[in-house]
Amino acid sequence: MTRTEIRAATSLAAIYMFRMLGLFMILPVFSIYARDLPGATPVLIGLAISAYGLTQAVFQIPFGIWSDRFGRKPLIVIGLLMFAGGSVMAAVADSIYGIVAGRALQGAGAVAGVIMALAADLTQEEHRTKAMALIGVSIGISFAFSMVAGPVLSGWIGVRGIFWSVAGLALLGIAVLYSVVPTPQRVRFHRDTEAQPARFSSVLTNPELVRLDFGIFALHAILTATFVVLPLILRDELRMDTPEHWKIYLPVFVLSMISMVPFVIVAEKKRQMKPVFLSFILLTAAVDVILAGFTPTTLGIGLLLYLFFTAFNLLEATLPSMVSKVAPADLKGTAMGVYSTTQFLGAFVGGAGAGWIQGHHGIPAVFLFCAGIALLWLAVAFGMQKPRHLSSLMVNLGEISASAAADLSARLRGVPGIADAVVVPDEGVAYLKVERERLDRSRLEALLNETAGA
CATH class of the missing domain: 3.30.70.100 (Alpha-Beta Plaits)
Structure with missing residues (x-):
């Protein structure tokens, strides 16, 4: 890669990370904070956590299309300003309704696909995979960092302070965009990173891609549903103050990231993707069943979360790789566009569904809901063809x-x-x-x- 390509990839990865931090940092703390808000109910708390998923799903493909017409950088600025505006709206909200609206506005600034398209504009074809991989790594880092930083920051500046901070990160992203990110000589459509609406039917009728789309829907529904209730368990059952929750999350994430590596090697190098993939879906279901009937202890929760996030990290890493392998050569961008849409829809359904279930049936029922989703996913994935290593x-x-x-x-x-x-x-x-x-x-x-x- 040239120096310009490296600068483009790293700066765009940073902008992507700023936005993802804003979406994820409230996950491990919001359920506790929101209980004292006027009008708060479990349903509205779940909706506040996941509202971004619905608007992100609705607007991410249109943002990509608009960026082809009006330019990448202007659309990224508009999206980041919407994100900052949603963060400010949530920060000053005096009821749960204001935070739901703010989170929805955050998601509506759906610039993820535009950032990918700009990265494609700024890199040669032979180096584009490296640039996309760097952006992908930034997503994983931002999620892991958010799980640790969210509780710590909530103790220092409160949840309102977190919303103000992520508004600042969005504005910092705009500064990076114009001071560091190169301006492409020309903007053109890239089939490997952008969706072709006229070809959606080819993707939506491909049974292997549909299985993978359902997989990412299920995975993010389970993740979001888990964080509707998990902070409550740590606070109410284990008597851990919210700022101390990082002491659970940090070792769990570090160990789970290390533990998944041998299984990824077995899946990719030993050509055992399907059995490894199915095994970790089953592990996810088993963990949720145990959580539903488990009397929480610090050691027990730590062990179960370690198993859960080992499975989550592996599945999160292998799903887009499998989409890339299965998608026709000129439809990778379209396949990934549909895949990302279903991912955010899953986050919305998981959060809203978990809030309703918790309010009517209690926390154990939420974990049974997650286990049911995982078992349904296992049934859907069971018929998948053995992935070719392409x-x-x-x-x-x-x-x-x-x-x-x-x-x-x-x-x-x-x-x-x-x-x-x-x-x-x-x-x-x-x-x-x-x-x-x-x-x-x-x-x-x-x-x-x-x-x-x-």
Whole structure:
């Protein structure tokens, strides 16, 4: 990667992280804080936690489309200002209703896809995977940091202070956008990062992609539902003050991140993705069943959360990788757009559903709700095909006619190790799905050189 590409990837990852911190930092503390708000009920508390998911799901694909027309940076600024405005609205709210509205406005500033598209504008095709991986890592770091920082900050500045802080982070993101992020020479559509609305039917009728979409829906429904009630258990059952909750979360997250690595290696390197994947869905269900009938102790909660987050981290890491493997070569962006939409819908359903269930049936019923979702997911995933170990590869071809593109696509599919190939003449790019171990690189290079010289 060039220096400009590295600067673009790191600064955009930072902006992405600022926004994700704002969404996640209240998760481990809000249920406790909200109990004393005027008008608060379990349903409204769950809705306040998850309202961002609904608006994020509604607006994220339109934001990407608008950014193609009006520019990336202006749309990112609009989204971050909406996010900051929602944070301020929540910070000054004197009732639960104001926080629900603020969280919904936070989610409506749905710039995640626009950030990805800007990263694509600023990186060469052969380096784009590295840039996207860096942004992906920033998401994981922001989530883990939020679980620890949220309780600590709540003790220092309170939950209102957290909302003010994340408003400041959004404004800092705008400053980074214009002072550090390069401006692309041109904005164009990227099939690997952006959705094609006209092709949604191809994604929504693909049974393997639908299974994975349901998977991320279920995973984030379970996660959000868990944090509607988990802080209450730590506070009321274990008698831990909210600022002390980090003492549970920190070791749990560190150990779970370390523990998942061997299983990821087995899944990817040993070609055991399906059995590992199904096993960790089952582990998630088992943990929730135990939590439903468990008398909480500090050691017991710590052990169960360690198992839960080991499963969560592994599933969260493998799902997008599987989507990338399964999606047709020129539909990765569309597949990921639908996938992200279902992820945020899952967060909304999980939070709202958990709030209603807690209010009517109590905390144990919430964990049974999560276990039921996990078991349904297990049934859906059980019929999945064994994932092929494919990687996405993009090749910049330059100017090419439609007839030459069609001919090259057919010839590329004949190269050993290439499972799918689509050449898009308007973009001058070849989108490939390859088995790297089998790929005949010399034949591929010879074919590309022949095309370049034609």
